[in-house]
Amino acid sequence: MTAKLFALLGSPVEHSMSPLMHNRAFNRLNLPHRYHAFDVEPDKLGEAVESLKVLGVAGWNVTVPHKVSIMEHLDEIDEEAEKIGAVNTVVNENGRLFGSNTDGQGYLDSLLDETGPALKEMRVLIIGAGGAARAVTTVLSRFGVKEIVVTNRTYEKAEAISHICTSNTEVKPMKREETEAEAASRFDLLINTTSIGMSPRIDDMPFPIENIREGAMVSDLIYNPLKTKWLRECEKRGVAIHNGLGMFVGQGARSFERWVNVLPDVQEMKRDVLAQLGG
Structure with missing residues (x-):
């Protein structure tokens, strides 16, 4: 060869x-x-x-x-x-x-390893609206989860993703302040696609943890460190965690x-x- x-x-x-x-x-x-x-x-x-x-x-x-x-x-x-x-x-x-x-499919493969078929019934919040968010949103919409909401500090960027990435599941944009208020009762899976939590911002968190409900899962695309501060704090509250490795x-x-x-x-x-x- x-x-x-x-x-x-x-x-x-x-x-x-x-x-x-x-x-x-x-x-x-x-x-x-x-x-x-x-x-x-x-x-x-x-x-x-x-x-x-x-x-x-x-x-x-x-x-x-x-x-x-x-x-x-x-x-x-x-x-x-x-x-x-x-x-x-x-x-x-x-x-x-x-x-x-292959980013989106790689993420979906790793997520299914953790959730199994339950992923189909999950209401998903995607935090961020950059290239990684597009990859994750595209593959989850094609897979057909129950609901996808994209939130970002700049609402227009979240809105743009909703127009581009919708296939089997409609993708909806939502303003950040509205999303934070709904996290407790609505989302089963919250995904951080931003670089917040990576060096040098290792002490920052991409989304408030107070209202994330028991039984939900949080996923961070960052893999170095293996556990960002956001994942560590969610884990302390008994929330399931999934990193970007x-x-x-x-x-x-x-x-x-x-x-x-x-x-x-x-x-x-x-x-x-x-x-x-x-x-």
Whole structure:
């Protein structure tokens, strides 16, 4: 088998867990491939893509700040990535570049591991209205949960997501102050898609916890730290918690599958990342 090179494009990337996760998965499957992270400044993205094509790099992941700008350098983008407005996975087929987004499916996979079929009956609140919110909202609407509400400090951004991401479940925008008042009685699952809780804002919380009802679940897309302050405080109140590690591993596994037509062992990948994080 011919060895292939895969990559990550982003900035910064020096702390990324993706090379470790993918290279160990290649080793377990006895595949000769390798994965490397490249720090690419925004104004150099076009040059980097052309270089990867010249070198015959078989595929790559795209992370901040390139998930939107990469789209202008691709030959084809799948329907879900178009709807989300961002690409995180590229496949190079003889110089023709195909873009997709595995973030949403990776998140859904990890969430179903925790909730099982009960997810279908959940009323969901999504906090934030950026690219991650679009990915999560798109996949949950397609899956068909009972209700989806998006809230954001800027109401117009939540409203924009409601127009773009609705499929099997209608997506409704709601003003932040109204949402906070309803959390106790209405939502079964609250999802933080913002960066609040990540360094340097580790002491901040994205949403008040006082009215989150007993029996609900809170989910944070952040995985480093494994438990944000929001998750820790909710856990103290007896609320079920779910961090972003499963999404990170899940999106990586789905990218891996697109590149080599094999779905790696997701649990082994998760153990690799946990060990590196000291969890």
